[in-house]
Amino acid sequence: MTEHATSTIQDPAGPDAGREALRSGLAELVATTRKVCESLETVVTGRPDLARLAVAVLLAGGHLLVEDVPGVGKTTMAKALARTIDCRAGRVQFTPDLLPSDLTGVNIYRAASGEFEFRPGPVFNNVVIGDEINRASPKTQSALLECMEEGQVTVDGTTYPLPRPFLVVATQNPVEMEGTYPLPEAQRDRFTARLSVGYPDNAAELRMLDAQHTDDPLAHLSPVTTGEDMVRFATWVRAVHAAPAVKQYVLDLVGRTRGHAGLRLGASPRASLQLLRVAKAHAAMSGRQHVLPDDVQALATPVLAHRLILSTESRLAGTSAEQIVDEAVAMVPVPAAAAPGRGAPQGRVAESR
Template sequence: MSLDTRFNVHGDGARDDVDAVLGTAERIRSAIETVIEGKSEIVRIALTVLLAEGHLLIEDIPGVGKTMLAKALGRSLDCTVHRIQFTPDLLPSDITGVSAYHQQRREFEFQPGPVFANIVVGDEINRASPKTQSALLECMEEGQVSVDGTTRPLERPFMVVATQNPVDMEGTYPLPEAQRDRFMARIAIGYPSAQAELDMIDTHGSASPLERLRPVAGTPDLRAMIDRVRTVHVSPAIRRYAVDLVAATRTSSALRLGASPRATLHLVRAARAYAALGDRNYVVPDDVQDLAVPVLAHRLLPSPEAQLQRRLPEQVVSDLVARLPVPDRR
């Protein structure tokens, strides 16, 4: 479907906001693509989640660049970035922090964990136990950490970029449904094209391109971009379309667990950022359709019949998108 200006009711002010977002986002995208080659749509979705103040889950087999994408996103921004290597013996306090007794002061002093950063790279998150994974639940949803009866806010913006291997690989634990629901989107990088793999031999052969990557935007720039993305217009018809799409997952016979109301909010927030990256100050149905699979599929559980037929949640979402009527008015 072509872009339809009937969904736009904003004037020049919103247009200026989008232009400002697009200029900075283009610099970030170009920086990331010096490291991740031939995956422009994957990079766009990663930027969409960043500007929508969401969290990103990257799931794929080892060696395709999951951690490289997460680190490239962090290094392209002049903000605090901490990495957590998830292992089976990792404890929740290793993530959130711990109170240690200070001998000279004779009092307990809180030692912040690596979660106190603007961007937290969680490498192989599903290699830790569910107990440790749950340490991120409060951080991801409420932007705060509660330790020893004290609640400490996290700095804004706050984003978790987690990588995981497929759950059928050795040494992995499935992510709890509550944690999967907190990730705004899940993406898979996939194998590169033959040409991209040939180029990779040249760019990665002597030294990692991450070593040459320099920040192209700071934390104030990122906060301003996030605030401007919130001004992108979502018409009542588009809002109803998003609600109907999420509701369809709850009544589908192919699914035993549909998407939550949080998924609806994530879908609309992501659509705003996706539209801004598409040089528009309004959301169109294409934005919702393009984001439906990455935003919804990882939250869904297939029914036993769908499992027997080997129908993946991604296929179910695509079928629902194809069947659902597209709005044609505000």
């Protein structure tokens, strides 16, 4: 995207107390999230973009699907995120015999009191790590739907709120497919973004060998912020401005997937909403009070690709969902300048070093 295109969306003018409060809040957000990302990079080396995406999803109130081969740090990254923000983490190993109550919790009868007592499951943690989610049955997978969408759990007719912040990080292994159940479309759609850790480059793997060959990298990880702060930062993220032209740009990108000949199912309205939310978080982490098309473009593939269902012809031709999203980004026009000649938008918060 050209520099001219980046400056096409104006920052909303209007100096007031609310804007100054937002500027102050974003300055703190930028400094803190940079520390969180740097902490994550000590565990997952060579991929600063993954750390940034994970933090953006957390700030947007979303959930993360991590799909990759074994041994590249999927679970370690999720644990590191929980430890860095000083939150409780719960790990669930998904297996074919796992029951929904093993996730959500169960009512236990106490003979001494003659009453039932609710024993919460692992979803009552701030960061829920679901290892190999596609090894559990669809019935168990569906137990996460209410948790992820509404931030609550209903057991035997009683609804229990989940803690905040709340983030589900689910992993799945695309290699060993025997004995797995593909995630239903409704389940995939509730994951805000999908990322792939991938193998580190030679230099990054060499640094990992030097730093981690004797020590567990998580053992030396200290919190740099708190969950309460992340909830507060999420409030600032929601206050980031998205111009009508940017919102229309999001709709145009998503709409292009719905009519694509190579797809059997395009992105949902939930995808539009989550793409805008994460774009706001991306803008806030860059110190801006407004969303640019750059933010939307940077996140289009991780937010949209896993929701798309390819047609039979596309699969046979070797076309990937990522290629279709990249094509949409290339073909959909960037919003035209609202006020030509005014230069770059104002309102960027100076990033702390």
